[in-house]
Amino acid sequence: MARKFSLQAYVPAHVSDWVTAEAARCQTSRSEWVGSMLTDLYGGQELRTASQKQMDLMARRLVWLSVAVDGLLADSRDPGLREQVHAAYYRKLKRMASGESE
Secondary structure, eight states: OOOOOOOOOOOOHHHHHHHHHHHHHTTSOHHHHHHHHHHHHHHHHHHHHHHHHHHHHHHHHHHHHHHHHHHHHHTOSSTTHHHHHHHHHHHHHHHHHHTOOO
């Protein structure tokens, strides 16, 4: 069994009442309820950090793909293809901004 350590905090009366009510609703002590909230919050922080790293990686990949596709379009045999794709992209952005579905 893991050793438990005391942690004390001073909170306003309404926060104390809220913790007491929530602990009673969960049929646990205030100490256990606060401990589980802190554990969940800390675990959630790890998930948020991992999610942010994944989002950053996806953003970098999307930039790379955009540049690569634009380079291929610029080198296409059809000189108007790049402009056509850009026009279609801007039309799609306008539809998305106005809330239109596909």
